[in-house]
Each structure stands twice: as C-alpha cells, then as structure tokens.
Amino acid sequence: MIRRYHVVAIPIRMVVNNFGDHNPDGQMYVLKENEEKVKELIRKNPFTPVELVQPLTIRANEGDTVEILFENQLPFAAGMHFQDLDYNVLTSDGANVGFNPSSLAECGEKLLYRLEATFEGICFFTDVGNISSTEEGSSIQGLFGTLLVERRGSWWTDPVTGGPVNSGVFADIHHPFLPSFREYAWFFHDEMEVDDLTGNRPINAMTNQEAESFHGVNYRYEPLHNRLKLVEEGVVSPEVEGEEVHHDSWMFGDPATPILRGYRDDPAVIRLIHAAAKETHVFHYHAHQWLRDPSNVQSEFVDAQAISPQSHYSIQPLYGLGSLPGTIGDVIIHCHLYPHFEAGMWGLNRIFDTLQDGSQCYPNGTPIAPLQPLPDRPAPPRPTKERPGFPNFIPGKVGCKAPRPPLGIVGGRDMTELEKNVAVPNARPGAVFTDPCMNNSVVEEFNISVIELPIVYNKQGWYDPKGRIYVRDEDLDDVLSGKKEPEPLVLHVAANTCIRVNFTNRLPHILDGDAFQLVTRTYETAFHIHFVKFDVLVADGANVGWNYDSSVLPNETIRYEYFAETELKAFFVHDHLFPVSHQQHGIFGTIVVQPRFSQFLDSKTGEETDKGAEITVHNPLIPDYRDFALFVQDFAFLFDKDGCPIQPPQFPGSPDDPGIFAVNYKNEPLQFRLGKDCDPAYSFSSYVNGDPITPVFQAYEGDSIRIRLLQGAHEESHSFNVHGLRWRSERPSNDSQIRSQQHIGISESFTFEIDIPRAGDYLWAFETEEDVWNGTWGLIRAYDQEVEDLIPLSDRPLPAPRTRPLPEVTGKPPAPADPQSTLPPEAAHNAPIRRYSVVAFQTPILYNSFGDHDPFGIVFALEEDVEDILYGKKNPEPLVLRGNSGDLVEVTLTSRLKFELFPFPDGIHPYPPVKEQAFYPPSLRISLFVNMLDYDVTTSSGSTVGFNPDQTVGPGETITYRWHVQDAMGTCAMWDLADLRNHRSFGTFGAFIAEPRFTTYHDPYTLEPVRTGTNVILNNPFGSLYREFVLIMHDGVRLEDKHGKVIIDPIDGVIPEPDPEDDEVDTYDFGSRGFNYRTERLINRFRKHPVLGDLFSSEVHGDPATPVFEAYPGDPVVIRLTTPSERRRAHTFHLHGHNWKFDPRDIESRIDSYTGHMVAGVTEDLLLIGGAGGTYNYPGDYMYRAGNIRWDIEQGMWGIMRVHSKVQPHLPPLSH
Amino acid sequence: MTSSRSASYSHNVMHDMALVDYFRASIGQRAFILTPSYPFMFIGEIISLVGDQVELAVETTHFAQLENRNWLIHIDNIEVFYIEFPGDPRIPELNDML
Secondary structure, three states: OEEEEEEEEEEEEEEOOOOOOEEEEEEEEEEHHHHHHHHHHHHHOOOOOOOOOOOEEEEEEOOOEEEEEEEEOOOOOEOOEEOOOEEOHHHHOOOOOEOOOOOOEOOOOEEEEEEEOOOOEEEEEEOOOOOOOOOOOOOOOOOEEEEEEEOOOOEEEOOOOOOEOOOOOEEEEEOOOOOOEEEEEEEEEEOOOOEOOOOOOOEOOOOOOEOOOOEEEOOEOOOHHHHHHHHHOOOOOOOOOOHHHOOEHHHHOOOOOOEEEEEOOOOEEEEEEEEEOOOOEEEEEOOOOEEOOOOOOOOOEEOEEEEOOOEEEEEOOOOOOOOOOOOOEEEEEEEOOHHHHHOOOEEEEEEEOOOEOOOOEOOOOOEOOOEOOOOOOOOOOOOOOOOOOOOOOOOOOOOOOOOOOOOOEOOOOOOOHHHHHHOOOOOEOOEOOOOOOOOOOEEEEEEEEEEEEEEEOOOOOOEEEEEEEEEEHHHHHHHHOOOOOOOOEEEEEEOOEEEEEEEEEOOOOOEOOOOOOOOEOOOOEOOEEOOOEOOHHHHOOOEOEOOOEOOEOOOOEEEEEEEEOOOOEEEEEEOOOOHHHHHHHOOEEEEEEEOOOOEEEEOOOOOEOOEOOEEEEEOOOOOOEEEEEEEEEEEEOOEOOOOOEOOOOOOOOOOOOOOEEEEOOEOOOHHHOOOOOOOHHHOOEHHHHOOOOOOEEEEEOOOEEEEEEEEEEOOOOEEEEEOOOOEEOOOOOOOOOEEOEEEEOOOOEEEEEEEOOOOEEEEEEEOOHHHHHOOOEEEEEEEOEOOOOOOOOOOOOOOEOOOOOOOOOOOOOOOEOOHHHOOOOOOOOOOOEEEEEEEEEEOOEEOOOOOOEEOOOEEEEEHHHHHHHHOOOOOOOOEEEEEEOOOEEEEEEEEOOOHHHOOOOOOOOOOOOOOOOOOOOOOOOEOOEEOOOEOOOOOOOOOOOEOOOEOOEOEOOEEEEEEEOOOOOEEEEEEOOOOOOOOHHHOOEEEEEEEOOOOEEEOOOOOOEOOOOOEEEEEOOOOOOEEEEEEEEEEEEOOEOOOOOEOOOOHHHOOOOOOOOOOOOOHHHOOEEEEOOEOOOHHHHHHHOOOHHHOOEHHHHOOOOOOEEEEOOOOOEEEEEEEOOOOOOOEEEEEOOOOEEOOOOOOOOOEEOEEEEEOOOEEEEEEOOOOOOOOOOOOEEEEEEEOOOOOOOOOOOEEEEEEOOOOEOOEOOOOO | OHHHHHHHHHHHHHHHHHHHHHHHHOOOOEEEEEOOOOOOEEEEEEEEEEOOEEEEEEEEEOOHHHOOEEEEEEHHHOOEEEEEOOOOOOOOOOOOOO
C-alpha cells in the first residue's frame, strides 16, 4: 500500500506554555492540509499555546510504501532524513552527502521522498540540511517529527472524537486481532531558543539570573520559575516555598506540557524520542515498568531509561495504564536529571476511573475533554454524584497545595464520604484506592527517617556540612553519634513481599545557604520509590497533578505500602518534594528485591541482616552470592578541610554544573595518590597509597557476585567499568551479549551477575576522565585463602586456610607482574597462541587536510609499523588487534615514551580541562588494558591496582600480557591505564576484536592477510566473507590548527559563529572529537564555502578525512564501534539508511539504526541488515555520524560508507 | 526411510512412557520440577497422572499467587525434575519468612 503525505517545513512562532514564553524563530514540519489553519491559529493566539503546534507525527503500517512530498518554506536548503526506514540514498536521504545528488529542497522547492516501512516502530525524522548547533540550526529550533510504523493491518483514530486522524502525537491504534492501544509520541528536546513575554530570556525568580535553557517535551515546557511567579505575586497560596508544588495542579492548574490520557488498564505505548540536541536525558515514568527491548521478553525490566540525542525507544508499560494494581490518578513522566526537571521537562499520564464524555470539569472548572474508551475494552462507569471519579473525589482546594492523603499521616485524618466510596474495602495507610499487595504476601515493615548531618567524603577531609540521608530508625543513634559511618540506605527484601514504610521527616525546616545554594525552606519531604507496585494517589511520595501530596512535615510520620511481586533488582528511593535542592546532599537509597526465599547475611559476621551495601545472600535453590551496591553522585557540594568550597558555581543556586563527584558518599581523587615518586602509574596501587576510602568489596575466588549499580545524584552521565570481569547485558537471557561497561544516568538501576574466576584486585571505576580523576573508583577484592572478616558462601568449597600473610602498604611500587607464570582462568592448556608486539611511542597525528593536528600524539602500533609512522610514511590510526575464539593472545608491550615529548612537563594539564586541576606529571610508564577478555587480573589486565603486581612498563621495558579470547564477542575496547590524565586523550587507545574460530583477516584492497587495520575482510570457512569496519569514536582531543594555535572545541567549531554569551560548555564538553584519529570539522569547510547544505558534499569539498569505507551492494558488513576515550558527554552513533539488531546475538532483539550512550568503555557490534546498502542494497554514499547536533557533528564526528554500484579497479569484490 | 521414522517414533514413545511410569510410581511423593515456561518452578506432591500430564498439588512456585492449587504439567514440558523418596536428600523447605 502507498501512503502519501504532503509535508511543509515552515518558520513559526511557538508559544511553549501558558505564561507566554515563546520561540520567535521556531521551525516545524506540518501537513500541507494544516498549514493555513495553524498559521491562522497562531495569528489569533499570539500568547497562548496552539495545539496544532506539535512535532509532526504521521503513521503507516509495516510493509507500506510511504511517499512524502516535501515542500520547503525555510530560508535554507532543508530536508527530511528518516531513521530506520529503507530508501534509495540517492533520492530520499534528505541530505547532501558525499557524491550523492542532493536530496535537500531549496527554499520554495518541493521534492518527493519514497520510503519503505519495513519494520514496526519509531522512524524519527529530522533535517540535516542545517546542522548548526546555534539557534540558527534547524533541529535546535524544532524541525523534527516521526513516522510511526504500526503492525500490518492497523488503523488509527482520534482519542477525543473517535474519528480518523492523519497526524497527531496522540492516537488510538486498532487492529483486527490485536488489542487496541493508546499511542503517545513524546519528544524530549533541549536548548531551543525561548523568550519570555517581554522578548527577553526568562529569569529565574530565585537567583535573579538567567534561567536554565529550554528543556521540554513536544515544543512545551513548564519550568518552576514561571509557576513561582504566581506564588510570589500572591495569586496562589503564598506560604509555599516553590519546588514542592512545582507539579501541583491544585495550585496552578494543569501544565502546558503533554498529558497522556487513558483509562485504568488501557494498553498503551509511549513513543519516546530524543529529537535534539545535546544532553542524554533519563526518561522516568512513575509507577510503571517496561521491557528495555519491547520485542524481547527476556530483556531487562526498567522504569527509567537514558536516552541520547536522535535516539528513540518504545515504552510499553507492563499491565497497561495503572500497572498491576490498577492505580488511578496522575502519574508524572519526566526527565530525571534534576536541573532539567526543574526547567520544565515533565508531563503527566492521567489515568481515569470514570467515563469522560465531555460533561465533566476538573476542580478548577476547566472542562475535561472527552476520551473514547478503547473499543475492545469495557467502558468505564459513568461518573455519579457519589462516585465522581478522579480527580473530583479528592477534597482539595483550588489555589492551595494538594491535600494530604487520608489515613497516611500518623494521627492524621480519616476518609471523607466521597473518598470512602472510591476506596478499596480494606483501605489502610498507604493503600487506599487500590490494593497493591496481592494475597498471600509476607509483610515487612521498615521505620525510616531522613536526617541532616555532616559527612566526610575522603581522607583529605573534604566534607558536606549539610549531608542529608535516609537512615533506619534503629540506626539513628549510632549514625548521629559517629559509631556508624553514613552510607546510602540499602535494604533487602525477598520477592513477594508487601513492604510497609513508616517514614519520619527529621530534617530541619531550612537548608542553609552557602557558595553552592541559596537558603531554601525544605520543610516537607517524602520517600518516593521506583519499580514496586503502589497506589499512586497516596503512596507516590510526591505531589503531582490532582493527586494528594504524599509527603510529610517535620517531625511527622507518614505510612506507605508497596508490593514487590517478583524479583525487581534494586529499586531507587529518593525525595520528590525538594530533590533539586537537596538530593545531591545524599537523599537517596535503594531497596533490593532479592529472589524469593533468600536469606541475607552480614558478610563479616554471618548474622542475619536486612541492610547494607555489602551483604551475602543465601538461597536454597540458586547459588549463593555477594551483593554489592554502588551509587555514583555528581553535584556533590563539598568543602575542603579548611572550609573552602570545592568547585562552587558562578553564583549560588546556579545549576551550571556545580560541585564534584563521589560514590556512596566517598571519593578518592587521583591527585592525592601520586606517591613519593610522583608517578601516576601507581595511583591505583594499594602498595603505594593504601586502599581507597571508596568501597573495597570482598569475595573469595570463585564466588558469584551481584553488583547493584545506581546513580543517586544529580545531572550527568557516568560510565561504569569493571576491569577483568564481565556480565550478560540482558540478565534474563542466555543469548545476550557480554559487557563489562554500562552507561548510567540518575535513577537508572542495573544488576550485573558476575562470577569471580580468580583471586586478585579488580578495579571498578566510573571511568570518564573527570570522574575517575576526582575519585569515583574502588576495588573488588577476591581472596584465594581464608580471611577473618569474610564468611564463605555456603555452597562453595571452603577457602584454604591462610598460609601467606595479607599484603601490606609499603609506600613503594609493586614488583613487576609475571604473566607467563599463569594462564587465563578459562584458557585451555593447548590453546593456539597468537602473538603481537606492540610499541607505545609519541608521534604527531594529522587529523585532517586542513592541518588540524595533535603534535603530541601518543599511539600504540605494531612494532613492524613503527618506523613507517615515525618517518611519516603512515599517518597512524588507532591500533586494532584481533584474535579468534579459543586463542591465547600474547601481546608484548614496550614503552618508548620520552619525557621531553610531553606537552606539559610541569605536571599541569590545562586543556581539555577537568575539575580540581592539580599537579600530576606525565608518566613514562604505560599499559594496555582490554575489556571483556579472559585473563588473570593480577598479571595481564594492564591495571596496577590494589595489591596486584605492576603491569605497566617504563621506557625500554617490556611485558607480555596473556589474553584468552573466550568467545567471539566482537568489539572489545583497549586503553592505557598507567596515566589516564596525560596519555589517553592523546591517542593511547584502540580496539580488540574477538572473531569466530578459524577466521582469517585480509586487506580489502590487496586481499593479503593482515595483522591489524580498521578496514579488513573477514574470511571464515563456515560463514560468508564479511567486510569489517572498525570505528573508534573519541573525544577530549587537544588539537592545534595549521598555525600551531590550540583549537578550543566545541566553541571554535561552531557554525556560523559561537554565541559570545554561551556559558553552556561544561568542562567535559571541551576538546575536539572524531573517528579513528581523524576529524572533519565542518567549520573548516564552511570557511571555504559558506553554504550549510553543501557541508557534507564531496562534490564540493572532496571526501572527508574520517574513514570512507567502501563496499558493494549487499556485501555483508559488520561495524565494530567503540568509545575507549574519554569524556562524560554521551554521544549517539547513527548510520544513514541501515538497520541492525540492538543485540547482535539475540534474534529476538529490536531493530535500530542508531546506538546511544557512547561513553568511555562502550563496545558495539553492528551487523547491517541486508548488508551494504540496507535491505534493498541501494548503492550510494551513506553518512555515519554522531546524533548530537550540539556539539558533535559540527566538530567533525562524521564520515562516509560508500557503496559502489559498479566494480572498482581498486576494490576487489567479495567472492561468494 | 519408513523404518527409521517409526524407530525414532518408538524411541519417543518409550521415553515418554518411561517418564509417565516413573511419575505414576511416585504418586504421593514430593517432586521438584523446572519448566521452560511460566511459572518455571513447581514443588508439591504428585497426585495422579492424567494421560501424559502430571497432576501436582503445588505448594511452592516462583509466584506465591499461583500456589496451593493443583496443576497439570505435561511431561514434555518438564525439563528438570527430582522426586523425593524416603531416605533421599530432601527438597528444601521454602519459606517466605526465612
């Protein structure tokens, strides 16, 4: 079937909320049939939002051909580039790439895109004609939308009228034999231009400084600073502080942001899209959970999901709206990054229990629009006077804060008559309008308080004078008297438990002011929970929409009830009333829902316990394990021992990246671990510096462990890596891929099941440069002999009695490791040996033809290539090593580093910057760490950590690591760990590719066997020939231009020119970026030929310096993608015109054309569906690139995959 | 061709019959059964055999809501089982209050 849409790109004034905030220079796609209507509505409503002003959402069915007549009314060449669809790249790419003809339309022109909707799901589209990261760029200003591909045979209707719809973010989707469902398109986007009513940038009423930039949903945002004005002017209840009522509809009426409406138990899908442009957000949807991969029933449950720019996920809440207990009310959906949440990035899911036919009103008199029941579900009952339905049974007062829930507060009120009519028969505190706990469940009751106390974070005395934490009431005295060290609250319950919490607010009314914050009256708090089932009206621990305010005043106690119906991993708990103000002081914790029938033991004494970040779990059915919980934090507001603030913001109350980093209220900065010799190579060594103050988890060799990974605060992405251990990425599935790295954003929760193969010290680290520099690392220590303070697991052999003393701090570097003395734990004794001789040395690296270069490059190369590189015959590329499954790989590493070739011999590395700059001279030692492979961590991990021997080498020294390729896992990342500060961003990284057994590797041009290279042909007797393209996506590079001037990216790369007032560049945004030691910074092209639409054209500019990979139509292609280096800003990778399985090992997994969360340590294997040219094998030039408009593409993160239509003399075809 | 098919058929029949016989001989004993499909685990007393289905008085499964009732489990769906006879190692007592 052919579906046709006529789409127009228009300039438009977008009013983004009811306060008249607007974008005067908005741009959007609209259907031609709505163009005049929307323009007329905007003319008539210059200060209020117009519903038709929304990201264009059109629909088609699987198998349809979609023809889009695109008309451009914008003053630059623009187009529509579609992700996930199949198309002829020469005519329908919506771009102007390489030697393709342009498929952009000039102003006033029309052109036709023809697209094949092959797969169900989200097909995001955006303009790539104007990729400026400024307010002159199209994506920033709103030029994006989506084509939603439904199951074959579907049709869709308007949820209000029941009539047909041609476009719209909300629709009800129907199918002849599948259930109807509500479909909601939800576009996160950030950094859009926005002015207030007066035409000026909005002001934050608390700080009187410019407000945080736009962070919104579907061209709307509802920031706190606007609503606060109504409080300050006395329009609404003036006694409140502000943050606690930000989402309260009783106070302010409904927000301008989307309200996703449905009835209890309706099936629903949220089409979550991150349209633009910069930040990796975390989507969180209260009271609901979904599968991370909706097509794979064995994927992980999540209820918070990080999403990078130009990425998208389908969120299909399990059990439908209201989840398992069928809760009703307002369920908030928001970006969990607190500064974004406060800036307005939130909306509601409103679940009604009575029929809405247009006859009802909200309590403030606003009519409730009709909502058609889904045709295959029973219609909800009509509202009556006795049962008026949500929200009209709640005894609130318009203009005042929401009322407290009935029964919840100890000593509080009973139910009103109206409430009684709606309540469940056994209504009780914390479970009034639905019964979350099913029959048969065991009840566990916890008494928890929130308190304020000073917390010391490290050995140097850095401290938070206003630490705020959750604590069990039984531990109050011990924690306050200093007998117990404060740690994040970690409780353990078994699945099938009904959890009751009595929560007492013991905080002072006031959060005092200092260099970081202004005085805030944080007078009420709560205990908000993730994952579990509960009555969202009364137990959300929040104040949302027309719900109750389920928080509590000082010295009062509120009761909540939740149900953990099955093993749910670690669920996040935090305050939801003043989290922006005080969560970064420590108000977070977790309750771990362990397997049913588990028993929890103190790992030291063996006594039963139900709390602690490190415990031992015994279960009669499954193997026992150690359970470790880690919370990473940013925005930690610390003072040094002399009382000076550490990294305060420009002004108190600024959300602009204040404070420092920590884990579990501790940090161990590298600047304090130089030792006597001042050599960074031993920063992680316990011999030199003792153990870190951060967690050193304990186990015996062979033990199973579970790591509960959470992020407690506050705004940023982090990259968790464990050296020498690995886990399955989808824990319920045996087919899923192996990982030893995980990106995390606030409120996400991950569980990693790991076996520790051998005794030794394993480094865990949040390993982007600035994080690890400031101390976000620690150890997992596995013993081979008995120690006093660790009980053995009951189902493991007893550890051998101790015959050797435990190692001690000597202050001296450890002895060199002897990798030849041991085999990797899983290696066979007769494994085939593959040998590489690798040299680390300094050499300039030319990054592009414009002369951008790194004069101080440090690279790894095979010994046979060193001379050619040093003599300039070869421009170096990152080292790629390969091995086959079963191989024992012996890598001999030699250091030829020279002190005089380092740029900053005084030990201060000024650019790219990190927080808490300090003396840290370059190390002449170097190492090679590889993730995921099997090796003895004490000899071959390249990590001189804890009490492991030295695995680095100094000038002239060598070490031969032994790595075992235990499986054909694909891409593994490699980097140096001897000096993360002075080496890695100069090029000390690469990739190891674990290939299937019997594979040989060949040069794609000569077909000769090769030992390294980023572009090879793989030949395997059991598989076809493959082209393998290795892309190393890296950032944080210090480049100089051809005149020797340091390039300050991203600012120096902004097109057409940077905003002189731009203060949005965080420390971790600095540095240049690219692929494989190359970057095609667009500013260089723009200066030569200032036409935005031609920037990617090889006709105009020639091919880019970044790799141009070549193939023929249909050639099997695998892209090996990794980001071994190094900054915290997460990138998205996207390849035009191609799709791949999200998890290449799992046939059930979803299909994507992008991969998000690219931060240090990520590894991906992209097996292109249909091979080169996509499903239909179209020849042409396909752009691969970052998805971050701000600031990656401009800065050179792009290249080309060229699919030739005819055989080229230089490129032999793959013989089949 | 025909004979090899019938041979494999008879092997399957023999395999199924052996299982059915074994479970029938174990009526009244407690069994521990793992299945690849929901709810994955059963512990309870074998009540009877209904054709090639085992009737089990289920005292414990993975999910408490599905306990304390009789289940019919097809023997083809039994991946792992253990039947506890007097004197054999005991199936663990599973208790939520542990």
